[in-house]
Amino acid sequence: MMLLCYLHYTLDIHTVICYELPLTERIRTLLRLEDLFNKVDFFAKRTTANEHHAALVALFEILDVTSRADIKSDLLQELERQRSSLENLRKNPDVSEAALNQILDEIKIAFRGLLNVTGRAGSHLRDNEWLMSIKQRMNIPGGACEFDLPSYHYWLSIAPEVRHQDFQDWITPLLPIRNSFNIVLKLLRNSGRTFRYTAYQGLFQQTDPEHAAHLLRLIIDDTLPCFPEISANKFALNIRFIPFGTDQKAITYEEDIDFELTFCNL
Incomplete structure (x- = not known):
């Protein structure tokens, strides 16, 4: 699992959170x-x-x-x-x-x-x-x-x-x-290709080498009481949404979640 940076902003009429995951040490x-x-x-x-x-x-x-x-x-x-x-x-x-x-x-x-x-x-x-x-x-x-x-x-x-x-x-x-x-x-952020996905019962997996990236940007509605845990390498991308709580355990959010994922490359 890699470190996530996040941004909180308004998109159209919805307020969303953008989580950024760098996939190289330079980024x-x-x-x-x-x-x-x-x-x-x-x-x-x-x-x-x-x-x-x-x-x-x-x-x-x-x-x-x-x-x-x-x-x-x-x-x-x-x-x-x-x-x-x-x-x-x-x-x-x-x-x-x-x-x-x-x-x-x-x-x-x-x-x-x-x-x-x-x-x-x-x-x-x-x-x-x-x-x-x-x-x-x-x-x-x-x-x-x-x-x-x-x-x-x-x-x-x-x-x-x-x-x-x-x-x-x-x-x-x-x-x-x-x-x-x-x-x-x-330049990196503006290079992104954005796709819409659904994490069924809080889980999403992708194995597609065409979507290799230097930076991932994941956007979800900020009203959702969960956050993404992302692990990625050149072979696979795994996303698990975890309910937020001060006494949280490593459990998965059980509902389906729609999200946007942008693959950015230099």
Whole structure:
């Protein structure tokens, strides 16, 4: 079973939940980064000390994710691959030239931005001894208490405007990474082929190599009191819907469920 990301939004007149399942390690990393950057955005714009602590925790997690792989090199290769693929569509009469030029321009700008990133992503944070001392303490449960980190406690006590500027200084060098993976994920999600299925008595199985994907997007009505558990490989796709409850056991939802499944490929 693989980790699911989910989105909650309105489709036509219905409110639905979209569960996203990455099927490659690269896409899994990009989805994690997307989630963490969104959290930094949300909490860094607030004003309280607790909210800015949460923003810094998410920023440190971005640092951890980017340090596990050469994310800059991977994104450069993927952007170049997508640029080459899209250029081949210029002679296709079904493709809007204006839309094609727009996405190619976005890729070009993101590619140049990545090339201007010196060293590994987040190196400016790793070179900040004060931040790294806080990060090290945060690895310990309760390690960021004021008696352990008085300088951090002072920073959390100063004017929010000062902390806002600090976050801007820390995030700005990472924006080329964010802009690049946003383009890759947008292209991936827009590439999807969507099908409607029914999980009879909460179970669905498919064995069809033609539906191989880098990302699965499953949409169900948010009024259903269950969630999907998905396992997938190149040979089979298995989905089991499980009733939600705080004391839940691994049992299957017993009613038939209609859902949409989108197969996305780069």
